[in-house]
Amino acid sequence: MSLPHLLLGMLDAPASGYELKQMFDGTLRHLWAAELSQIYPALKRLEDDGYLSSRESPPAKGPARRVYRRTARGTRRLRQWLGASPEMGPLRLGYLGQLCCMAETGGCERTAAFLEELRDLFRGQLVKYEQVDAEWFRLHPGYPDALPPDLFHAHLTLRAGITRVEAAMTWCDESLRRVTKRT
Amino acid sequence: MSLPHLLLGMLDAPASGYELKQMFDGTLRHLWAAELSQIYPALKRLEDDGYLSSRESPPAKGPARRVYRRTARGTRRLRQWLGASPEMGPLRLGYLGQLCCMAETGGCERTAAFLEELRDLFRGQLVKYEQVDAEWFRLHPGYPDALPPDLFHAHLTLRAGITRVEAAMTWCDESLRRVTKRT
């Protein structure tokens, strides 16, 4: 949907594909997942289209790295994305598909067990988000509202994840009450 | 991710691809979006794999329709899906990607405008969900907790959408407060 845009945004400073992957696994892991096998072709494509330039980094130590930086054209493209309307994209939540078909199992026992497992999965996500929150708090002074702009915006997205998961857990509990009352 | 599974679940009663599309646009439109150009090949594939059987419906009036029904094998496959753990799948929310890069615009004016537009989009989604809710209430007696099992489960998924969007709006408001305070 917009991995290329996001890569443009992450290339505020020049970086290699490998480093970008580490950002995805570190700072952005609550927000976006991306595989190296997707990142490398995406970077090449962005370069072919003139949004990035690259050069081999002299391998003083370790293997050679290809370092990408935004071109002026790339920055224009990024600004255009940031000036556009929010990308809402359709949500396809597999667990809701399963739940919607759950009448097929007869009775509500399976539905209740499913919702309990789901709540536990959300709880696990929440724990991870809160670990990220705690680590950022430890690392960065001024947390969270006096952070520098890039980290402040990242924190807004972290809060989005936390409120989303909390709401999902509330919904699970409400649903469990309704399901057990039907039994 | 699981359109084929969902199709198996929707084929509780035999139906054509066109009818299934209408279910997606009607009852399930809050839950899943699917195009005919994806549905038809998916049905063919499910038939090739032995999960569905089909026959041409005699076209008493209108063009010929191909009607699919679940085989015993298809029902087993469906039950297996419903017995599996909830499919959590990674979330890739384009608007969070944009927000995370928004420091590039300098200042917070663009961020505030973006969050306001986002909140309005969520409000629009909420209105649609509530229209669905109201229409179901009008059509179905016993709404919502004394509904037959299939509609009850569909209502659980509708509630999931409503709580999700409400939480998103709360997050937007919280974020707007934080952003304007920084100005």
Next chain:
DNA sequence: TTGATCATGTAAGGGGTTACATGATTTA
């Protein structure tokens, strides 16, 4: 010297979208 990490990729395949092609029937 063996395995972990650094670093870059290709290949195959699933899932999804938009645009296009075809033709019958119903309604204005």
Next chain:
DNA sequence: TAAATCATGTAACCCCTTACATGATCAA
């Protein structure tokens, strides 16, 4: 008779994942 709706599909093209291939360096 022209347009909307019914009905089924194909083609081209993204996006993404898993598995595989390759080779260098570093630490145990």
